[in-house]
Amino acid sequence: MERQSDYLEMTLPAKPQYVGxxxxxxxxxxxxxxxxxxxxxxxxxxxxxxxxxxxNHAYEETGNMHLSxxxxxxxxxxxxxxxxxxxxxEELDQNLGPVDSRKPIDxxxxxxxxxxxxxxxxxxxxxxxxxxxxxxxxxxxxxxxxENNVDGVSTETNAQEQK
Amino acid sequence: MNLSxxxxxxxDKKKILKVAGEVDAxxxxxxxxxxxxxxxxxxxxxxxxxxxxxxxxxxxxxxxIGALKSAENHDATLRLTGLNDRVKRLFTITGLDEVxxxxxxxxxEAK
Numbered sequence: 001m002e003r004q005s006d007y008l009e010m011t012l013p014a015k016p017q018y019v020g021x022x023x024x025x026x027x028x029x030x031x032x033x034x035x036x037x038x039x040x041x042x043x044x045x046x047x048x049x050x051x052x053x054x055x056n057h058a059y060e061e062t063g064n065m066h067l068s069x070x071x072x073x074x075x076x077x078x079x080x081x082x083x084x085x086x087x088x089x090e091e092l093d094q095n096l097g098p099v100d101s102r103k104p105i106d107x108x109x110x111x112x113x114x115x116x117x118x119x120x121x122x123x124x125x126x127x128x129x130x131x132x133x134x135x136x137x138x139x140x141x142x143x144x145x146x147e148n149n150v151d152g153v154s155t156e157t158n159a160q161e162q163k
Numbered sequence: 164m165n166l167s168x169x170x171x172x173x174x175d176k177k178k179i180l181k182v183a184g185e186v187d188a189x190x191x192x193x194x195x196x197x198x199x200x201x202x203x204x205x206x207x208x209x210x211x212x213x214x215x216x217x218x219x220x221x222x223x224x225x226x227x228i229g230a231l232k233s234a235e236n237h238d239a240t241l242r243l244t245g246l247n248d249r250v251k252r253l254f255t256i257t258g259l260d261e262v263x264x265x266x267x268x269x270x271x272e273a274k
Contacts, residue, residue: 016189023187041218041249048220052188081198099228104260105235112226112258117221120256 058084214245
């Protein structure tokens with residue numbers, strides 16, 4: 001069994017001015033967990049994109065967005081969820097991708113890059129859409145990999161155990 | 164989590180929009196409101212100086228796509244300058260660096 005160390009959650013109004021609050025929260029958390037500068041920036045963007053989707057698409061009038069973070073030894077799992085209208089997941093997948101530079105400028109879309117960025121910047125992404133939309137995003141701490149590369153001790157130990 | 168903008172008029176046609184702060188869902192409308200009048204001027208050369216921008220996400224990228232369209236429709240040009248590595252990276256990941264002119268130089272004012 002994996003030991004789960006910490007859990008935190010917060011509920012915010014689904015309004016643009018609160019997207020930055022969610023972003024600052026995960027930035028502080030990721031910093032405390034020892035993520036690299038680049039990874040912290042990636043996490044900030046992914047959370048902001050997920051929250052922006054809630055703000056723009058979840059509710060016809062007002063509602064809340066829910067941010068929760070599960071902190072594990074090797075990763076953080078963050079979920080941004082709403083209780084608004086679920087969108088059609090199949091429709092989303094078709095639109096996921098970078099800008100096509102061969103298209104005429106007039107045909108470029110001004111939206112739709114958010115989910116593509118989440119997918120690109122996070123290590124694991126899951127979207128579910130039953131009672132509202134929940135986007136689960138996982139980022140792994142790269143720290144252990146670096147340590148393994150620096151000294152080969154852990155690899156050797158594994159090899160010996162297998163004998 | 165704030166944004167400030169300033170328009171510097173180099174000439175009748177050439178306008179520099181200096182942007183400072185963070186561009187997200189909350190601040191993007193302000194960027195749009197300041198950028199659109201510039202690209203709507205017929206034949207304008209619009210330079211957006213992002214030297215002081217520390218954060219941008221897809222909402223901000225969308226503003227620049229809109230501005231590019233607007234420039235195209237008004238026979239104007241749009242150029243971005245002063246992007247830090249993080250901001251530049253987002254334009255690269257999304258492929259926007261292929262459609263929007265981006266300077267590698269730092270600030271426009273230094274020239």
